[in-house]
Every structure is written in structure tokens, then in C-alpha cells.
Amino acid sequence: MGHIKYASDVGAPVEAAFSYTDNHVFVPDWMFAVSAFEPVGELDQGLGAHYAATARMAIWRPVLDCEITEYRRNVVIGYTLRGALPGTLTLRFDPLGYGRSVLTSEAEYAAPRGFPGRICARLVDSAVRSALRRTESQLRREIEEFHGTDLVGRIA
Numbered sequence: 001m002g003h004i005k006y007a008s009d010v011g012a013p014v015e016a017a018f019s020y021t022d023n024h025v026f027v028p029d030w031m032f033a034v035s036a037f038e039p040v041g042e043l044d045q046g047l048g049a050h051y052a053a054t055a056r057m058a059i060w061r062p063v064l065d066c067e068i069t070e071y072r073r074n075v076v077i078g079y080t081l082r083g084a085l086p087g088t089l090t091l092r093f094d095p096l097g098y099g100r101s102v103l104t105s106e107a108e109y110a111a112p113r114g115f116p117g118r119i120c121a122r123l124v125d126s127a128v129r130s131a132l133r134r135t136e137s138q139l140r141r142e143i144e145e146f147h148g149t150d151l152v153g154r155i156a
Contacts (some may be wrong), residue, residue, distance in 0.1 A: 002111050004129050006136050007104040012097075012147035014093045014101045018074045020146045021091055021139065024051060030139040031089075032131045033057055037066070047071040055085065086110050087128075103143075104138040 024044055028039035028090050036054035040060060043049040051066040062084040070078025070090060078090040087109035094102040110122050111117065 002109045002125055003106070004108075004125075004132050005104065005106045007102055007131060008136060008140050010101045010103050010140050011099070011144045012101060012122050013099050014074050016147040017101050017103060018077075018093050021058060021077060021093075022050075026142065026146075027051075027053075030135065030142045032126045032135040032138070033131065035061075040065075044108060053081070089132075091139075097142050105132055105139075107123060107132045 012020075015117060021030075021044060021116070024037055024039060028034050031037070031048070031053075033055050034053050035056045038052050040050040040052050046069055047070075049068045053064045053066045055062050055064060057131075061085040064081050064083040064085060067080050067082070068077060069080045070076055074091045074093060076090065078088060080088050090106040092102075092106075094104070096102045107126050107128060112121055117124075
């Protein structure tokens, strides 16, 4: 199992950062390689909510089952992906002074198996690192735009 973790400062309070991230309508705007994120079932928010996430990877467009498996308001959202690309994405929000917060992004993914998997393990790790970094960076920018500030809290 591979594990990657990044943290960054966000120029918005925890409440604003969490409310933006918690809205499933905005997920395709910030999650790398996701073109659609539609609720499946009655819940569209919170613990146990299911979504159909359409990924875009060159010409391959898999639809992944996604469930929120960890959820505490203004603290953490954990997504579990099932299907062709299994793994978890956990987003933690911590206060960092007035009007700022820390966004910690963690990804866990199944490492490739077998001899071919060992050969391309570094390639997969590099791809996941890049995807998580892009997701975290885009989410930070989108939150700040949503809140109307930049990294140092200035009104944009």
C-alpha cells in the first residue's frame, strides 16, 4: 500500500474551506482527473454518501464508486475509491490563526502487484504523487477564490 501526504496553508478559515470541499458540485473543479461527480442514492453529503466519479485518463473514462468513509464537520473528509483505481483520499482541515487554515491531503493506494508491478512501481508512485499535488494545489486555489482571499488573507 502506497502512502503520500502533503500539507499547505490556505488563505481561508476552516469553515469556508470545509464547506467548499464538502459540496459535491465543486469536486470536478479541484479533484485531478475527475470530470463528473454525481451522488448515487439518497445521501449527497456526509458519512456514507456514495458518488459515481467519472475519471478522465487520456482515452480511458472509468466510472469509479466513491464513498465518504470519514467525516467530521470542519475537520476531515475521507473519500474511498473502489473499482479500477482503488484507494483513499483524506482531506484534513486545521485552523492556522485568524482567517487561515492548514489543508493536509493524504492518499493511500494499492501498489501494483506481481513482477510487472514491481517494475513500474516507481512510475505509479510518481503519477499518484503528481495527481495528489495537483489536487491539493487546485483545491487550495479554489477555496481561496470561493472565500475571496489569497494565501496571506488579502481580499482578492
